[in-house]
Every structure is written in structure tokens, then in C-alpha cells.
Amino acid sequence: MFWRADRGSRRSVPKDIRICFARHCRPARDATRPRDPVYLLLGLLLWAGPEIQAQEIPPATDACFRGLAETTPSAEFTALEDGAMVRHERTGLEWQRCAFGQRWEAESRTCAGRPAVHTWKEAVKRAEQVGDGWRLPTGDELMTIVERCHDGPAINPQVFPNTPGVLFWSSSIDTGGVGRVWAVSFFTGQPFRVGTAQNGRIRLVRGTMQAP
Secondary structure, eight states, X not given: OOOOOSGGGGGGSOTTOOOOOSSOOOOOSOTTSOOOHHHHHHHHHHHHGGGTTOOOOOOOGGGSOTTOOOSSOGGGXXXXXXXXXXXXXXXXXXXXXXXXXXXXXXXTTEEESOOOOBOHHHHHHHHHHHOTTOBOOOHHXXXXXXXXXXXXXXXXXXXXXXXXXXXXXXXXEOTTSTTEEEEEETTTOOEEEEETTSOBBOOOEESOOOOO
């Protein structure tokens, strides 16, 4: 409930509550009365912003094969903003939870649609156009989000929902072959050297990876 401080409603406003505007602000008449906890909670939420309202990412342990432990547990990730991205606390990297071409749906906490398909050169160009620090991950960075306790897809389905088990591009060039780069299959969780003319998907990252 929000109280109005106009003349017509002044009598209904509790003595210890006042909405202060820039030029019309009075102290409460009775400063000794304890404040309503509802108003205190509302003020705390407004002051703290989205950080206090952050939702934990559910665990994905039930997706693992029997006897295998998670390598990328949900507890390692912190949801940012409305949940569209996460920070991997172990590496310090921030990842977009949806593959390029999908859209994040905050209410259902999932990625809707299908990822766009690009050649490697197209993927590099698309990533550069996004800006704000987002880029293609290196091969080593991409391998840090591979989940090894299951495959098809080999990724935490709670952290990165609706991820297909297909090739995802990295920015790492294969120095041992002409026209080949490194990509990671998120069906098997293994890296592959593939030609740049092949089709792959994009997951963007930003930041600098911390040493383990």
C-alpha cells in the first residue's frame, strides 16, 4: 500500500510515515515509534537492487549417470541481471546462458527457440557486433563449462538450459592445420579441429579467465 501525502489524505497517513519530496519534507511527529517492518523491507529491496532478489540456480545432480559426480555444479554459477547470464565463480568468466539466436525467458528460466547456425567466420563477425565485451570463447574457456557426468548434451542443463548437443565455435585457431579451428561438441564434451566452412553454434563469454 502506498500512502499519498496530499491534503485530501493527510489524516489517513500514520504519524510516523511521511513521503518526502524534494521541496516538501517534514520529519515524522513521533520518531520514537518503531517503523512498520513492511516499509523497512520495501526500502531494503529498493536499496539493494537486483542482487538481493537473485534466484539460486537449481541443482542438476539428477542428470548425472549413476556414480559420477558433477564437474560444473550449479553452485559454481551466479545468475546475473534477470538471469540471462551467469558468472562462473571458479573461472571468473561471465557467460550468456542462451546460445546465439535463442532468447532468455525469465519467468520460465529457460532459453526459447533454436540457436542460429554459422560458419566460423560468420560467428566471429556476429560476436564482434554484439559489443559490451562479449566475444567468442577460446577453446580452453569453452571446455570449462563442459559437464562430464553425462552427455547429450554435455553441459549443466540448469545453468545452460535447452542447449543442443552440437558443435560450438571457439576463437582458437588450429596451428597444425590450414583453415581449421577448434570447436567443442556438446554431445560428447570433446574438442575437435574442424574446417571454418563447417556449421556451428555460438555461446558468448566475457571477462578474463582466472587461474585455477
